[in-house]
Amino acid sequence: MARKVCKRCKLFVNESECPECKTSSFSTNWQGRLFIADPEKSFIAKQVGIAQKGEYAIKVK
Numbered sequence: 302m303a304r305k306v307c308k309r310c311k312l313f314v315n316e317s318e319c320p321e322c323k324t325s326s327f328s329t330n331w332q333g334r335l336f337i338a339d340p341e342k343s344f345i346a347k348q349v350g351i352a353q354k355g356e357y358a359i360k361v362k
Contacts, residue, residue, distance in 0.1 A: 303329035306358040313356045321353055333359030 305327040306312070307319040313334075318325050335357045340346040351357060 304331075305329060306331045306361050308361055311358045311361050313358065321355075328361050330362040331358035331360060335359060
């Protein structure tokens, strides 16, 4: 089964509403993954603009 990704913040979700941005617009068409464990110390999280830890898609269609 394809995983759902929020179209706005690109967070992987299992619920019917995104816990980060509170939208319900999802896609199952995505490419690449980022796993951010500590956004405070992560150079990539700062470059991409991620403030919460979690698993994110790189590209969402």
